[in-house]
Every structure is written in C-alpha cells, then in structure tokens.
Amino acid sequence: MKIEGWGKGMEMNGLSSVFQPREFQVQIGAEARIELSSWRGGPVISKTRIAKKYRSEDLDTVLRTRRTKAEVEIIHRAKIAGVRCPDVFFADPRTSQILMTYVEAPHLKDVQLSTNAARLSPFYIRVGETSGRLHKAGIIHGDFTTKNILVTSLEEDPVIIDFGLSFFSQRVEDRAEDLHLLEQAFLSTLGSQSSAKRAFGLVLEGYSSVVGKSSSESVKKQIAAIKLRGRYARVD
Amino acid sequence: MICLGIESTAHTFGVSVAEKELEDDTGRTFKIISDIRDSYKAPEGSGIHPREAARHHAAVCSSVVESALKQAGVSIEGIDFISYSAGPGLGPCLRIGGIVARSLSAYFDMKLAAANHAIGHIELGKYLTSLKNPLVLIVSGGHTALAAVQGERWRIFGETLDLTLGQLLDQLGRFIGMSSPAGPKIEKLALEGMKNGGSLLKDLPYTIKGNDVSYSGLLSAAKKLCLRGERKEDVCYAVQEIAFSTLAEATDRALAFTGISELLITGGVAANKRLAEVMQEVCKERGIRMGVIDRQYSGDCGAQIAAEGFRLAERKQFIRPDSAFVRQSWRLDEVVL
Numbered sequence: 068m069k070i071e072g073w074g075k076g077m078e079m080n081g082l083s084s085v086f087q088p089r090e091f092q093v094q095i096g097a098e099a100r101i102e103l104s105s106w107r108g109g110p111v112i113s114k115t116r117i118a119k120k121y122r123s124e125d126l127d128t129v130l131r132t133r134r135t136k137a138e139v140e141i142i143h144r145a146k147i148a149g150v151r152c153p154d155v156f157f158a159d160p161r162t163s164q165i166l167m168t169y170v171e172a173p174h175l176k177d178v179q180l181s182t183n184a185a186r187l188s189p190f191y192i193r194v195g196e197t198s199g200r201l202h203k204a205g206i207i208h209g210d211f212t213t214k215n216i217l218v219t220s221l222e223e224d225p226v227i228i229d230f231g232l233s234f235f236s237q238r239v240e241d242r243a244e245d246l247h248l249l250e251q252a253f254l255s256t257l258g259s260q261s262s263a264k265r266a267f268g269l270v271l272e273g274y275s276s277v278v279g280k281s282s283s284e285s286v287k288k289q290i291a292a293i294k295l296r297g298r299y300a301r302v303d
Numbered sequence: 304m305i306c307l308g309i310e311s312t313a314h315t316f317g318v319s320v321a322e323k324e325l326e327d328d329t330g331r332t333f334k335i336i337s338d339i340r341d342s343y344k345a346p347e348g349s350g351i352h353p354r355e356a357a358r359h360h361a362a363v364c365s366s367v368v369e370s371a372l373k374q375a376g377v378s379i380e381g382i383d384f385i386s387y388s389a390g391p392g393l394g395p396c397l398r399i400g401g402i403v404a405r406s407l408s409a410y411f412d413m414k415l416a417a418a419n420h421a422i423g424h425i426e427l428g429k430y431l432t433s434l435k436n437p438l439v440l441i442v443s444g445g446h447t448a449l450a451a452v453q454g455e456r457w458r459i460f461g462e463t464l465d466l467t468l469g470q471l472l473d474q475l476g477r478f479i480g481m482s483s484p485a486g487p488k489i490e491k492l493a494l495e496g497m498k499n500g501g502s503l504l505k506d507l508p509y510t511i512k513g514n515d516v517s518y519s520g521l522l523s524a525a526k527k528l529c530l531r532g533e534r535k536e537d538v539c540y541a542v543q544e545i546a547f548s549t550l551a552e553a554t555d556r557a558l559a560f561t562g563i564s565e566l567l568i569t570g571g572v573a574a575n576k577r578l579a580e581v582m583q584e585v586c587k588e589r590g591i592r593m594g595v596i597d598r599q600y601s602g603d604c605g606a607q608i609a610a611e612g613f614r615l616a617e618r619k620q621f622i623r624p625d626s627a628f629v630r631q632s633w634r635l636d637e638v639v640l
Contacts, residue, residue, distance in 0.1 A: 121555070121584035122548035125501035130509060130548075 098134075098231060106156055106166050114231075116163035131163035134231070139165060141206055141233045148204035150197055151226045170226050176213035179256050182221075184266070190221045191266050195273025197225055198246065203278055207241045209233045212252040243289035246274070250290070304383045304616060305336075307371070307407070308609030311400030312392025312420045313444060314343045314351050314483070316360040318367045319605030320375035320382070323613045333430040333613070335606045337375035339367050347482040350473060357395030364403050371605065379411055384621065386612025389417035390630035391445060397629035409624040416615040417622055421446050421635040422457070423607035424596075426614055428569030432594025438563040440554055440582065441635075443570030443603075444469030444484070447516070447550070448635075449557045455640050460557040461514035468546060468572045471518040475542055478526050479535050484602075490575050492539040500540030503528060507545050514556055516549045547581045555585050564591045573601040614640075 094101040104113040116131040139158045153167035209232030217226040253263040275283035304325055310317040317340040324332040343359035345351055387404035408415040425439050438451045448462035476485020507524045510517040525542045566586055579595050586593040600606055
C-alpha cells in the first residue's frame with residue numbers, strides 16, 4: 068500500500084534549524100544494538116537483538132527470533148493502517164537483525180523545545196490521529212514517547228519508530244497506558260502543566276476523530292484511572 | 304541484645320535465638336545462636352492445608368520454643384525481646400505464632416515486635432551476605448519481587464502478576480505427584496532434563512509485561528505438556544529455564560534502571576542452584592556483586608524474624624501484647640522503615 072506523503076520525508080520543510088546532520092551514534096539498549104549501516108548503497112538503520120548469556124541458548128534464540136518477527140509483523144500492519152513508519156528492507160530472524168529506513172528527521176521532543184506551541188497545534192492533532200490508527204488496527208506501541216515520534220514536516224503525519232515493545236491488544240487499559248506515556252513525555256519536555264495539557268488535549272482530539280467518540284471517551288476515563296494509581300496522585 | 308524470633312507464616316514453625324548489638328550497622332555482631340524448625344508435611348500430590356498446618360504448629364510450638372532455648376543455652380529470662388511473624392501468610396498459621404508470642408510476652412513481661420516476613424528474608428539475607436544496599440530478588444512461596452530501598456520504604460521494581468515462583472514450582476510438582484515444597488525435587492529432575500528439555504522451550508509462554516512477570520500461563524502450558532506425555536524431567540527443565548529467564552530479564556532491567564551495584568537473592572527458592580547461575584550471568588555482564596542467602600537459611604525460619612526484630616528494636620517499634628496483630632496480606636512496600 069502506498070502511503071500518502073512518504074518519500075519526501077527527507078525534505079526539511081523549515082525544520083533545518085532543528086535538525087543538524089550529525090555523526091550517528093551506535094546505541095546499545097537493554098535489548099538491542101542500533102547502528103547506522105548501508106544497504107544497496109543507501110543508509111539504513113540496523114537493529115540487532117543482543118544474545119543474552121543469562122538464558123539458555125535455545126531459549127535465547129527462540130525469543131530473539133520471535134521478537135524480531137513480531138516487530139516486523141507489527142510494522143507491516145501499522146503501514147496497512149496508514150501509519151508512517153520505517154520501511155523494513157530486510158529481516159533475518161536467525162541473526163535477529165532488521166534493516167530499515169534511516170529516517171533523517173528530528174524527534175518530536177527536539178521540535179517541541181524549539182518551535183512555538185501555536186505552530187505545533189495541527190501536528191499534535193496528526194499525532195493523535197496516528198495513534199488512533201494504530202489502536203484501531205489493534206496495535207499498542209508500548210513505548211509511545213516523543214523520542215519515538217519523528218517530525219519530517221509539520222504539514223505531514225509523524226513517522227513512528229521503535230516497535231520493539233509493541234504488541235497486539237484491544238484492551239482499553241493498554242490503549243490508555245500508551246497515551247498516558249505520551250502525556251508524561253509532554254509534561255517532562257514542556258515543563259508547564261498547562262502547555263502539556265493543551266498539547267495532549269489536541270492529541271486526544273485527533274485520536275477521537277479516528278477511533279470515534281465512545282472509544283476515545285473510555286480511553287480518557289482509563290487514563291484518569293491510571294493517574295490515580297500513582298502515589299500522592301492528584302488529577303485535575 | 305538477645306531476641307527470640309518466632310516464625311509461623313506457612314508450613315514451618317520455627318524459633319530462633321539470635322544476638323546483635325543494636326546500632327551496629329555493619330551487622331558483624333549479628334549471630335544466630337540457635338534455629339529450630341518443625342515443618343508440616345503435606346501428603347503427596349497436595350499442598351499446605353492451612354488448618355492442618357496450624358494444627359501441626361499448635362502441637363509442636365512449645366517443644367520447638369523449648370529446644371531453641373535449650374540449644375542456645377539461654378533461659379527465657381535471658382531473652383530481651385520477642386519478634387514474631389505478623390504476616391503476610393496463612394491466617395490460621397499466623398495466629399498460632401501470634402498466640403505464642405503474645406503469651407510469652409505478657410507472662411514474662413517482654414517487649415514484642417511485629418515482623419514483616421518478607422522483610423525478614425531480606426534483613427537476614429543482608430546480614431549473612433554482608434551486602435549493604437542491594438537490589439533484592441525475593442523468591443519464595445509467598446513472594447516473587449524485585450525491591451530496593453527508596454526513601455523510607457522498599458520500592459518494588461517488578462513482581463509477579465499472579466503466581467509466585469515457589470507456587471509455580473510447587474503446583475507443577477504436585478501435578479506430577481510430589482508433595483510441597485517441590486522446588487528441590489524439581490531442580491533435581493531438571494538436571495536430568497537438560498539434554499532433551501530444550502526442545503520444549505518453544506512450547507511454553509515467556510511472559511514479561513513491563514517489568515512484571517506472570518507464571519499462570521506457564522503452569523497451564525507445562526501441565527498440558529505432561530498430559531501430552533512429555534518426560535517429567537524435560538518439562539521441569541523447560542519450566543525452570545523460562546521462569547528464571549523472565550526473572551533475569553526483569554532483574555537486568557531493574558539493575559539498569561536503579562544503578563544499584565549489588566544483588567541479593569533471598570527466600571526459599573534462593574536455594575535453587577540454577578537460579579543463582581542465571582543471576583550470576585546477569586551480574587557478571589554488569590560487573591556487580593551478587594550475594595545468595597545461605598541454603599540453610601533461605602527457607603522460612605525464626606532467624607529471619609529475629610533479624611527483622613533487631614531492625615524494629617533499633618527504631619524502638621515495639622507493640623503491646625494486647626495490640627499484637629496478624630495480617631494475611633501485608634505488602635513489604637507498606638512498611639515504613
């Protein structure tokens with residue numbers, strides 16, 4: 068399926084002040100190693116799940132194979148749902164490696180810090196629509212933070228990356244957790260309660276326009292319930 | 304100070320006489336002088352019946368107290384205070400320990416401390432391994448959790464969502480005809496399943512949600528494998544591998560998150576050598592120290608209740624006999640340190 072807007076993603080569209088090409092750092096997470104590599108002459112991201120010595124080799128192989136396959140499967144389904152995410156060029160479950168598009172664009176987090184809020188408003192709605200599409204397709208991202216949302220242009224949909232913790236679920240609880248994580252990321256980046264609330268309100272607006280009013284209301288209710296679970300929680 | 308620790312949360316009625324200089328935070332002066340236990344034995348293929356276990360405890364309590372004192376060479380007048388396990392545990396069992404502690408305290412006019420059983424496992428583990436501020440992996444019949452002190456409480460950095468590791472092993476054991484506690488027997492069988500058991504790993508669910516583990520699906524799937532006619536040895540091996548690996552993954556992440564440089568393994572399942580091996584790998588990769596509670600004291604015992612008793616005594620958190628309580632549910636993160 069062809070996705071609207073894909074391909075011109077590398078254009079900076081006024082965001083060049085935010086994104087300066089830099090030396091790509093190899094990142095070693097708890098689970099995988101992320102490196103810049105090349106495939107057929109072009110730059111790609113290589114994600115390799117690291118072997119863990121603490122579990123038996125058999126089990127380690129089974130898990131890394133399973134998780135690699137699941138990640139690719141979920142990216143595929145997300146694309147079908149109309150969500151922009153990296154193209155998978157190649158995946159090898161045996162070496163638990165995935166080669167995918169290197170999307171040269173800043174994180175939403177960096178954009179939030181450098182762009183004034185009014186200009187970002189339409190983009191927040193797009194983020195909400197995107198997460199609505201994922202949830203509607205039964206996909207829970209699992210790590211839906213502003214570092215995993217890339218901004219190719221404020222006039223385009225975001226590109227969602229890192230489906231390493233994603234899973235399929237229709238549960239309201241899982242959907243609410245996904246969005247609650249995003250709200251927390253907004254809070255820590257934007258600093259003030261009111262601007263985070265405004266931004267997240269726009270996300271929910273976009274979300275609601277995709278999943279429908281009744282679904283979004285139950286998710287909103289659940290988000291409130293999740294907040295109450297925290298110690299010394301206050302929900303306004 | 305000399306403490307009489309009384310444990311009676313589940314199948315074990317245990318009494319220990321232990322000594323420690325208060326205000327000594329090195330723990331070097333902590334000494335277990337005697338540690339006597341008498342455990343209720345469930346019939347093969349069945350678990351602990353709370354009422355039957357309590358009946359057992361009531362029958363043996365006075366002789367266990369007596370032999371603990373006798374072996375320590377201390378008279379009851381030589382005891383400075385009593386510490387008893389106030390929970391969490393099985394109600395009928397807890398009440399026997401509570402009655403013994405309350406009676407002794409009232410009759411001999413001794414101070415009384417209400418110990419949390421889980422924190423007892425941790426405090427004893429800290430003394431015996433000399434770890435100061437570890438991330439704790441507590442694995443037993445009642446607990447499966449990762450905890451570390453944050454502020455004035457133990458904070459949980461991952462735990463089981465349903466069965467504990469001890470329950471998983473016990474219930475699998477019972478299903479294949481063993482009696483509780485089945486952990487050691489399963490560990491032995493698993494060694495024989497090492498060669499062929501690997502092929503079963505892909506048939507069992509590996510569940511880790513966030514940093515929490517879940518074992519109920521693993522138990523059901525393991526039972527199905529038994530019914531399908533797989534060798535017990537192979538099933539035991541595969542179940543152990545999956546259960547320990549999920550826990551290792553959670554531990555690995557908790558260590559990364561907290562930045563703590565020590566790991567303590569305590570509780571009944573700490574006696575499992577394979578578990579220690581798995582965790583040793585996690586610690587080796589991170590370059591941190593690991594301590595496992597001595598096998599002799601990993602299971603429920605009076606010494607752990609005495610160890611927690613000393614912590615309470617240092618804070619002068621004594622209670623009056625008439626306000627002594629037992630609590631079947633008592634999370635370790637509820638205790639204000």
